[in-house]
Amino acid sequence: MTIRSVVRGSGSALPRHAVSNAELAQRVDTTDEWITERTGIRNRYLADPDETTSTLAIAAARAALEAAGIDASRVDLIVLATATPDQTFPATATQVQHALGCHGGMAFDVAAVCSGFLYAMGVADSMLKTGMAKCAVVIGAETFSRILDWEDRGTCVLFGDGAGAIVLEAVDVDLADPLAPGIIATRLHADGRHNQLLYVDGGPSTTGTVGKLRMKGREVFRHAVVNLAEVLTEVLEAAGKTSADIDWVVPHQANARILDATARKLGLPPEKVVVTVHDHANTSAASVPLAFDTAVRDGRIKPGDLVMFEAMGGGFTWGASLVRV
Template sequence: MTIRSVIKGSGSALPKRAVANAEMAQMVDTTDEWIVERTGIRNRHIAGEGETTATLAIEASRKALEAAGIDGADVGLIVLATATPDQTFPATATQVQHALGCNGGIAFDVAAVCSGFLYALSVADSMLKTGMAKTALVIGAETFSRILDWEDRTTCVLFGDGAGAVVLQAQDVDESDPNAPGIIATRLHADGKHNELLYVDGGPSTTGTVGKLRMRGKEVFRHAVTNLSDVLREVLADTGIQAADIDWVVPHQANARILDATARKLGLPEEKVIVTVDRHANTSAASVPLAYDTAVRDGRIKPGDLVMFEAMGGGFTWGASLARV
């Protein structure tokens, strides 16, 4: 027997305000056709007054706990991935911890931008396996609308706000059983030399301001397709599992063209790829758990399915994780 981190439930949250491309066209020089053709995005949700990274994370976490049938007091670890925390410090995870009534355990944030949820998932998985906790909440939550340059049509149309969460629980499983649940393998990478391709031009230590998101989209696209297909192959090689055996791929929802190109490089049929970018746009660290919860709740992803999570974000950071859910 061995300990695996098993996904027991998921939840998600979106701001009340939905903004379609037609409304974006009234704000900046763009059109619905231009956005859809280049990104596949048709809608996004934008946080309003009183809606923050913490409030969205709390709502998503409560839904995940409800789906798992677990009380907040039983959570011993919270790892929250975000690039848009409510405060420079303390960690937004501590606000979630207090709201859920699980004080006294471990709670901290992880910053790996769009790959943040994969990094957080790996950290929580490792901590559960070493006995630091028995039950964990892994959250991706963002309010990227607050760091966008709303006069830059090449970036402001791409992003949205939201949160997603999963409950992980340490469980003894028979590793020789191919249908045993839990996280099977994860690979993570980073390469800091590409900082200038996707970054925020501010920070407490440099400008003393929050700053705005800057991106060179064509270069990011090229790196994303290569890095994601490579890391997916690494995870498959680690596990001895074939791409054809995967039931679902839940990718970071950055751009529909990246999703299509990555699937083609791996020979995966498009019907196996969960796509929500059209509804939610790019929600950074929230996008993978948000897409996963959407597919669980609409019945596509079912217990026992083999699911591959993958993401790439600023840094660059990227990674993939394979789990039997």
């Protein structure tokens, strides 16, 4: 028997306010047609002043625990991926911990932008496998609208706010069983040479301000397609699987073009790719768990399915993880 991190449940949360392209065009020099054609995005959710990264994260975590049928008192690890924490410190994860009432365990944030959830899941998986924890809540949560330059129509139309979470539990599984559940293989990467292609132009130690998001979209697109195809191949090889074995790919929802290009490069049929970018836009670290929870709740992803998570974000950071749910 071998310990694996098994997904017990998922949850998600969105702000109250949905903003369509047409509504956004009333405040930004753009059109519904321009946004849809270039990105596939038709809608996004933007947080009101009383909605924060922590409130969204707490709601998503509670939904995941309810779906898992697990009491919060059993949670001894919370890893929250975000680029938009409520405060510089303490970690937003500690606010989630307090709200859930699971005191005394570990709680910390991970910063890897759009790849953040993959990084957070990888960290939690390692800690569960080594016995440092037994039950983890892994969250991706963002209020990216707080760091957008609303005068830059090339970036502000791309992003939205939201949160997604999963509950992981350390379980002894029989690896001789081909349908044994849990995280099978994960690979994570980073390359800091590309900082200036996707970044925020502020921070406590440089400008003393929060800063705004800056992106060179064409260059990011080129790197994303190559890096994601490579890491997906790497994970499949580590797991002894092929793309034909995958039931679902749950990618970071950056834009429809990247999703299509990555699927083509791997020879994956589009019907195997979970796409929610049209409804939620790019929610950074929340993107992957939000899409996963959407597909679980609408019945697409079922117990026993082999699911590939993948993402790339600023840094650059990127990664993928293969999971039997």
